[in-house]
Amino acid sequence: MTRIGQFILGIKEYLILTVLLIFSLAFLFSNDNTQIRFLRAVAVGMFGTVQSGLSSIPNVFDLQQENKMLRENNIRLSNEVSNLKEAKLENIRLTKLLNFKETSGLGLVSANIVNKSLIQTRNTITLNVGENDSVFVNMPVITDAGLAGRIVSTSRNYSIAQILFNKDMRITVKSQRSRIDGILTYDGVSAVSVINIQKNADIVPGDVFITSEYSNIYPSGIPVGTVVDVGNLDNLFKKIIVVPLVDFASLENVFVVKYVPNKERYALEKTFQSGKK
Amino acid sequence: MNFKYGILKNILVIIFLLLIQKTFIKILSLSSLNISPDFVIIMLIYIGAREGKITGSVYGFLTGLLADFLSGTFIGLSAISYTIAAFLAGFFNTENEKFLTKYLFLVTVFACSFAGNFIYFWIYFQGTPITFPEVLVKYVLTSSAYTTIVSLVYVIFPRKRRIERSFLGEA
Numbered sequence: 001m002t003r004i005g006q007f008i009l010g011i012k013e014y015l016i017l018t019v020l021l022i023f024s025l026a027f028l029f030s031n032d033n034t035q036i037r038f039l040r041a042v043a044v045g046m047f048g049t050v051q052s053g054l055s056s057i058p059n060v061f062d063l064q065q066e067n068k069m070l071r072e073n074n075i076r077l078s079n080e081v082s083n084l085k086e087a088k089l090e091n092i093r094l095t096k097l098l099n100f101k102e103t104s105g106l107g108l109v110s111a112n113i114v115n116k117s118l119i120q121t122r123n124t125i126t127l128n129v130g131e132n133d134s135v136f137v138n139m140p141v142i143t144d145a146g147l148a149g150r151i152v153s154t155s156r157n158y159s160i161a162q163i164l165f166n167k168d169m170r171i172t173v174k175s176q177r178s179r180i181d182g183i184l185t186y187d188g189v190s191a192v193s194v195i196n197i198q199k200n201a202d203i204v205p206g207d208v209f210i211t212s213e214y215s216n217i218y219p220s221g222i223p224v225g226t227v228v229d230v231g232n233l234d235n236l237f238k239k240i241i242v243v244p245l246v247d248f249a250s251l252e253n254v255f256v257v258k259y260v261p262n263k264e265r266y267a268l269e270k271t272f273q274s275g276k277k
Numbered sequence: 278m279n280f281k282y283g284i285l286k287n288i289l290v291i292i293f294l295l296l297i298q299k300t301f302i303k304i305l306s307l308s309s310l311n312i313s314p315d316f317v318i319i320m321l322i323y324i325g326a327r328e329g330k331i332t333g334s335v336y337g338f339l340t341g342l343l344a345d346f347l348s349g350t351f352i353g354l355s356a357i358s359y360t361i362a363a364f365l366a367g368f369f370n371t372e373n374e375k376f377l378t379k380y381l382f383l384v385t386v387f388a389c390s391f392a393g394n395f396i397y398f399w400i401y402f403q404g405t406p407i408t409f410p411e412v413l414v415k416y417v418l419t420s421s422a423y424t425t426i427v428s429l430v431y432v433i434f435p436r437k438r439r440i441e442r443s444f445l446g447e448a
Contacts, residue, residue: 013330013367020338020360027342027353028400036352043346050296 097253100144106219107258109133111141114158118248121188123165125149125248129256130157138217140257146223146245147171147211148254159256164192164224164244173209173224178202181212184224184242192225194240195233203230203240216261216269287324291340294320299347312419314427315390317344318362322389323431325366326376337363354400362393379432386428391421 008015030036097110111133115126129135131154141148141161149163162169167188174181180201182194194209207227213220225242233239294316306313317340325333341356348355366389369376376385398416399409 013334013364016331017334017360017364020334021357024338024341024353024356024360027345027356028351029353031352039346043343047296047299047347 093253096144097255100255106255108142108255109135109258111135111159111254111256113252113254116163116248116251118165121167123163123248124152125161125163125251125254127151127159127161127254127256128157130155130159132156133256134258135159135256138261140218140222140259141254142222142257143246143251143254145247146225147218148246148248148251150217151256161254161256163248164246165248171218171224172212172215174212175203176208176210176223178207181214182209182240184209192242192244194227194242195237197238197240199232199236199238201238203227203238205230208245209242216266217259219257219259287320287336291317291320291336292343295340295344295347298344307419307423312416312423314423315394315420316427318359318390318393318424319386319428319431321359321363322366322386323377323382325363325389326369326382326385327374329370330364330367333363333367334360337361351401354397357400358393358397361396362389365389365392382431383425383428387421387425390424391417394420394424 027036109129111127111129113125114128117123117125125141125148127135127141135151135154137151137154139151141150141163147164149161149166149169151159152162153160164171164184165186167186169184169186171184172181173184173194178201180197180203182197184192184194186192194203197203205227209224209227211218211220211222211224223245225244227240228243229241231239231241298313298316302313321333321337321340324336337359338356341354341359342352344355344359345352366385369385369389375381394417395413398412398420402412402416
């Protein structure tokens with residue numbers, strides 16, 4: 001008996017090790033046990049409370065890295081926001097144009113402006129549509145806001161349009177309210193004005209001028225501009241300053257109206273004009 | 278009184294080291310393999326080498342169990358590895374505590390932590406495509422080496438008792 005006792009004492013270290021290892025293995029094989037989960041939850045809860053106080057220390061070391069990452073994210077997100085804003089604006093613009101195209105009743109060819117000049121005396125825009133798209137000289141160019149100009153030159157895939165800010169532009173217009181006719185011109189510097197209107201004509205600021213049926217190039221009824229100032233040119237005529245309804249500075253998309261002037265009318269008027277001479 | 282104070286001191290140091298281990302692990306991790314030094318095992322090896330196999334293995338088991346509860350992985354895994362490491366450290370328990378002094382302590386730490394890490398990673402990677410040599414080289418050896426390097430702190434900053442002894446010896 002004493003021998004057994006001595007033997008056990010001699011291997012007690014290994015016995016304890018064996019017991020501890022058996023316990024460890026028992027834990028290892030009962031990981032999903034409810035009690036084990038509970039113990040784990042308690043231990044994590046207690047330790048986590050203490051740890052949360054210390055967690056700010058490694059954060060200090062991480063700050064630089066985190067800062068760099070956030071900056072990169074910031075740049076990327078700013079870029080995305082900018083792109084989304086651009087897409088949203090484009091969407092609004094195109095939706096407006098699409099609605100206009102569907103409701104206008106005119107044969108329209110949509111075009112993007114690929115070049116434009118706004119600071120010269122004879123300003124033009126270059127469109128990405130041409131003869132292949134059935135776009136020809138003298139066709140009106142409009143937007144959902146109103147008249148923009150007319151085509152003056154075409155190639156197969158491109159065309160150039162004269163806009164309202166062009167000294168060569170002459171458009172027969174009439175007041176939408178008082179039906180008084182006049183000719184819209186550009187002075188080559190800054191003002192678009194309507195001339196040939198008698199001094200006693202009923203024109204007031206805010207009146208809108210539209211294209212007249214007297215014109216053989218533009219369909220009638222297209223809005224052109226709003227009167228902003230009414231003065232006297234001389235003893236006989238008024239000087240009416242008009243602001244075009246189309247904002248040329250931000251203009252990106254237009255429509256070319258497939259409007260063909262009435263040939264019979266054109267021929268008759270031409271014959272009459274030459275007969276008078 | 279002294280014995281109880283010693284136990285309390287050991288427990289407090291172990292809890293403190295566990296806290297450090299769990300909190301600062303990200304800073305200390307090496308490479309994408311997340312190799313980090315094991316502060317706790319150094320302490321357990323120290324206890325095992327100073328107080329013997331039984332004390333070492335009991336401390337190892339309880340500490341491992343606590344570490345397992347906090348780790349979120351298999352419960353019992355750290356318990357096995359810490360128990361074995363601390364038990365093996367008991368073999369380095371000598372009268373003159375020569376394995377607790379200077380560079381012999383590094384040998385003790387490397388040998389015991391290698392055994393502990395071997396058990397730990399071998400079980401941990403069971404059922405994964407990682408091969409045995411990979412486990413041995415990438416995880417067991419590197420972790421043990423890193424832990425040994427960290428235990429240099431113990432060698433560089435000698436224990437208070439040793440300093441006291443040297444003073445007494447000179448006196």
